[in-house]
Amino acid sequence: MTFPVVGMVGGGQLARMTHEAGIPFGIRFKLLSDTPQDSAAQVVSDVVVGDYRDLDTLRDFARGCDVITFDHEHVPTEHLRALEADGVPVRPGPDALVHAQDKGVMRAKLDAIGIPCPRHRIVSDPADVAAFAAEGEGFPVVLKTVRGGYDGKGVWVVDSAEEAAEPFKAGVPVLAEEKVDFVRELAANVVRSPHGQAVAYPVVESRQVNGVCDTVIAPAPDLDEELALKAEEMALTIAKELGVVGHLAVELFQTRDGRILVNELAMRPHNSGHWSMDGAITSQFANHVRAVLDLPLGDPRPRATWTVMVNVLGGDYPDMYSAYLHCMARDPQLKIHMYGKDVKPGRKVGHVNTYGDDLDDVLERARHAAGYLRGTITE
Numbered sequence: 028m029t030f031p032v033v034g035m036v037g038g039g040q041l042a043r044m045t046h047e048a049g050i051p052f053g054i055r056f057k058l059l060s061d062t063p064q065d066s067a068a069q070v071v072s073d074v075v076v077g078d079y080r081d082l083d084t085l086r087d088f089a090r091g092c093d094v095i096t097f098d099h100e101h102v103p104t105e106h107l108r109a110l111e112a113d114g115v116p117v118r119p120g121p122d123a124l125v126h127a128q129d130k131g132v133m134r135a136k137l138d139a140i141g142i143p144c145p146r147h148r149i150v151s152d153p154a155d156v157a158a159f160a161a162e163g164e165g166f167p168v169v170l171k172t173v174r175g176g177y178d179g180k181g182v183w184v185v186d187s188a189e190e191a192a193e194p195f196k197a198g199v200p201v202l203a204e205e206k207v208d209f210v211r212e213l214a215a216n217v218v219r220s221p222h223g224q225a226v227a228y229p230v231v232e233s234r235q236v237n238g239v240c241d242t243v244i245a246p247a248p249d250l251d252e253e254l255a256l257k258a259e260e261m262a263l264t265i266a267k268e269l270g271v272v273g274h275l276a277v278e279l280f281q282t283r284d285g286r287i288l289v290n291e292l293a294m295r296p297h298n299s300g301h302w303s304m305d306g307a308i309t310s311q312f313a314n315h316v317r318a319v320l321d322l323p324l325g326d327p328r329p330r331a332t333w334t335v336m337v338n339v340l341g342g343d344y345p346d347m348y349s350a351y352l353h354c355m356a357r358d359p360q361l362k363i364h365m366y367g368k369d370v371k372p373g374r375k376v377g378h379v380n381t382y383g384d385d386l387d388d389v390l391e392r393a394r395h396a397a398g399y400l401r402g403t404i405t406e
Contacts, residue, residue, distance in 0.1 A: 030052075030053050030054050030055060031054050031055070031093035031094065031320055032054070032055045032056070032057055032091055032092050032093050033049060033054055033055070033056050033057070033092070033093070033094055033096060033316065033319065033320070034056075034057045034058075034059070034088060034089060034092030034093075034094065034095045034096070035056060035057070035058050035059070035067070035071075035095075035096055035097070035098060036059045036079050036085070036088075036095060036096070036097045036098070036099075036102055037059070037060070037067075037079065037097055037098035037099045037101075038058055038059070038060030038061060038062070038065030038066060038067040038068045038074075038098070039065065039066050039067065039098050039099065039366075040066045040067070040098075040366035040368070040375070041098035041099075041295060041296045041312075042058060042060075042066070042067035042071075042098035043066045043067040043069075043070055043071075043366060043367070044296065044301075044304070044312050044364070045096075045098065045296060045312045045315060045316060046058075046067055046070060046071050047070075047312065048310055048312035048313040048315075048316055049312075049313075049316045052316065054316070054320070055073065056071050056072075056073065057071075057073045057074075057075070057088070057091065057092055058071040058073065058074045058075065059075050059077055059079055059084070059085070059088045060074055060075070060076055060077075061076070061078075061079075062076060063076055066366045066367050066368055067098070069367045070367070075087075075088050079101070079102050080101075080102070080103060080106075082106045082109055085102070085106055085109075085110060086109075086110070086113065089110055089113070089115045092115065093116070093320075094115075094116045094117075094118055094319050094320060095110060095115055095116065095117045095118070096117075096118050096119075096273060096295075096315070096319045097119075097124075097294075097295055098295055098296070099295065100124055100127040100128050100293070100294060100295065101128070101175075102124075104121045104124065104125050104128065105121075107120065107121035107124065108121050118221070118272040118273055118318070118319040119270075119271050119272045119273050119294045120270065120272065122269075122270055123269045123270045123271045123272070123294060124294055126269050126292060126294075127292045127293055127294040128174060129173050129174055130171055130172075130173045130174075130202050130291075131149050131173040131200055131202055132173075133292055134147050134202065136268075136269065137265070137289055140264065140265075140268045142261055142264070142265060142289055143261075143286060143287070143288050143289065144288055144289050145169075145204045145205045145207050145280070145288050145290075146163055146204065146205040147202060147203060147204040147205070148202075148203060149173070149200050149201070149202055149203075150170075150201055150202070150203040152195060153188040153189070153191040153192055153195070154188060155203075156168060156170065156185065156188055156191040156201075156203055157187075157188040157191075159203045160203075163205050164205065166185065166186045166187060167184050167185060167186045167206045168184075168185055168191075168203055168204070168205070168206060169182065169183070169184055169185075169203070169204040169205070169206050170182070170183045170184075170185055170191060170194045170201055170202070170203055170204075171183075171194075171201070171202045171204065172194055172197050172199050172200075172201060172202075173199055173200045173201070173202050174199050175197075175199070180238075181194075181197075182238065184206060207280045207282060207288060207290075208282060208283050209280035209281055209282050209283065209288075210281045210282065210283055211232055211234075211247075211281050212232070212233045212234070212235060212278065212279065212280060212281070212290070213230055213231065213232055213233065213247055213250070213258060213278075213279040213280075213281050213287065214230070214231050214233050214243070214276055214277065214278050214279060214297070214299035214300075215227065215228075215230050215258045215259055215261065215262035215276075215277045215279060216228040216231070216262070216274065216275070216276050216277075216297060216299060216300045216303075216311060217259070217262045217263050217266050217274075217275050217277075218273065218274050218275070218311065218314040218315060218317075218318050218324055218327070219263075219266040219267065219271050219272060219273070219275065219318060220272065220317070220318045220321050220322070220323075220324060221272050221318075221321045222321060223267070224323065224324050225263055225266060225267070225324070226314065226324045226325075226326075226327045227259040227262060227263055227327060228245075228300065228303060228307060228311070228327040229245055229246035229247075229255075229327075229328075229329055230246060230247050230250060230255045230258045230259060230279075231243050231244060231245040231246060231247050231299055231300075231302065232244045232247035232248060232250075233278070233298075233299050237373075239338070239340070239373070239375070240298045240299065240338060241337065241338055242335065242336070242337050242338075242390075242393070242394070243298070243299050243301065243302050243335070243336040243337075244333065244334075244335055244386070244390070245302045245303075245306055245307075245329060245333070245334045245335075245336075246329065246333075248386060250281075254281070254285070254287060257287065258277075258279060258287050261277065261279075261287070261289070262275060262277040265277060265289075265292070271294055272318055272319060273294065273295065273315050273318045273319050274294070274295060274296050274297065274300065274311050274314065274315040274318070275292065275293070275294055276292070276293040276295075276297030276299055276300060277289060277291075277292060278290040278291040278292070278293070278299070295315070296311045296312050296315050297311070298338070298375075298378075301336045301364070301378050301380070302334045302335070302336040302380055303327070303334075304362070304364065304380060305330075305334065305362040305380040305382060306329055306330055306331055306334025306380060306382050307326075307327055307328065307329055307330060307334075308325065308326040308327065308328050308329075308330060309324070309325025309326050309327060313325055314327065330382070331382035331383060331384070332382075332383065332384045332386075333382060333383060333384070333385075333386045333389045334380060334381070334382040334389070335380070335381050335382070335386075335389045335390050335392075335393040336378050336379070336380050336393065337378065337379055337393040337394055337396070337397040338375055338377075338378045338397065339365070339375070339376055339377040339378055339379060339397045339400045339401060340372075340373055340374065340375060340376065340397075340401060341368075341370040341371045341372050341373060341374040341375075341376050341401070342370070342372055342401040342402050342403060343372065343402060344370075344401065344402025345369075345370040347365070347370065347376070347377075347400045347401075350399050350400045350402075351363070353399060354379075354396045354399055354400065357395070357396075358381070358392050358395075358396060360381065360382070360383070360392075361379060361380075361381060361392065361396050362379065362380040362381070363377065363379050363396070363400075364377055364378050364379070364380070365377035377400070378397075379393055379396045379397050379400070380393070381393040381396070
């Protein structure tokens with residue numbers, strides 16, 4: 028029996044953790060990484076260093092791979108179509124992935140299939156932004172470049188037409204959206220295989236700090252069962268209608284008037300699903316591997332009443348390893364996941380997971396561990 032080779036484009040922490048999830052299956056991983064120092068390149072044995080934007084590089088990399096998947100959405104769509112024309116399975120394929128690459132395309136498609144979104148339209152200049160604002164509740168308005176941007180980058184909240192000039196300097200279309208009055212942010216994570224099997228993880232609450240995910244609580248506390256079911260159904264519908272293969276994260280706003288609106292899509296394992304590594308029967312990473320290989324999907328149900336993930340961000344204290352003694356002795360159930368990255372202020376360098384039956388206790392344990400690793404907590 029020959030085990031398949033999964034080609035992963037992108038060498039970040041998502042690739043690193045996907046590789047980890049695939050090891051028990053006995054499959055082989057091949058990695059296309061920007062540098063030999065990238066997070067996944069440190070642990071994958073078969074690494075090609077090259078530029079994912081170069082078609083010849085992609086074609087050379089794809090030789091010997093049974094399927095190609097990604098830890099980011101930035102590979103040019105036309106290159107993915109060329110790989111498919113060469114007979115290479117690409118999962119998710121370009122027809123699906125373009126909806127995560129281009130926010131304008133994504134919004135148009137979600138409108139077409141009846142998925143609720145914030146009020147929006149493409150705008151041409153600051154005067155058009157002012158017109159968009161006047162069509163609704165006025166300023167402030169959220170502006171997003173349709174391509175690029177993550178963790179708050181490529182997103183502006185503007186209070187006037189005069190503040191709206193900056194997004195247009197990028198030279199790409201700009202999407203204007205209403206600034207939603209929301210109670211909290213949620214995320215619905217689903218996984219879909221080529222033959223149409225799909226599973227849904229519990230809807231989680233995602234808490235942001237300065238545009239970066241800080242804490243994820245699974246399942247989302249005090250979420251009405253009917254609203255949770257609606258969010259899962261929306262995510263499954265999006266995955267089916269867009270033809271997604273692999274993991275799909277649907278980031279949501281829960282509004283003050285009881286609705287849920289789609290904010291963003293990600294077609295890869297996602298920060299809001301990291302809790303599943305220790306808190307679900309089958310992690311998002313293991314199910315992504317299963318999906319791209321068209322294997323039966325695993326059970327997404329939680330193992331514990333509550334699981335909390337807190338991101339570990341870099342600070343002014345680079346020696347995180349020395350903090351392990353305290354963290355592990357204080358909480359033997361703590362799960363630490365580090366990405367092999369140099370510590371820089373504000374950079375995601377790892378995350379911690381905790382779980383249990385008392386949410387306040389689980390939250391405190393996760394926050395203490397992440398803070399101690401960062402150096403903001405010293406006792």
